Amino acid sequence: MGTRITLTEAPRSLPQLLERVRLRGERFVIVEDDQPVAELLPAAGGEVLRGRDLPQVLASLPHLDVEDAERFAAELAAARKASGPAPMPPWAY
Numbered sequence: 001m002g003t004r005i006t007l008t009e010a011p012r013s014l015p016q017l018l019e020r021v022r023l024r025g026e027r028f029v030i031v032e033d034d035q036p037v038a039e040l041l042p043a044a045g046g047e048v049l050r051g052r053d054l055p056q057v058l059a060s061l062p063h064l065d066v067e068d069a070e071r072f073a074a075e076l077a078a079a080r081k082a083s084g085p086a087p088m089p090p091w092a093y
């Protein structure tokens with residue numbers, strides 16, 4: 001849902017609210033006479049990934065079985081071999 005904030009208070013603290021939405025992914029419900037009027041939330045594609053969300057994100061990823069992992073390792077080795085040695089960085093000269 002989100003933190004409730006009055007229609008009167010929202011314009012007064014809009015810069016701070018937007019900062020909290022942008023940096024923390026917080027959501028706010030703007031209310032008038034205790035009735036929801038609007039929501040302030042992160043834009044689509046602008047969702048914030050917090051550290052506490054990481055276990056859930058990792059658990060949602062597909063798991064490789066042994067055959068998939070071996071196939072991936074072989075494809076990676078072939079790509080490395082095909083690309084040749086990595087160029088020397090400029091600071092190494």
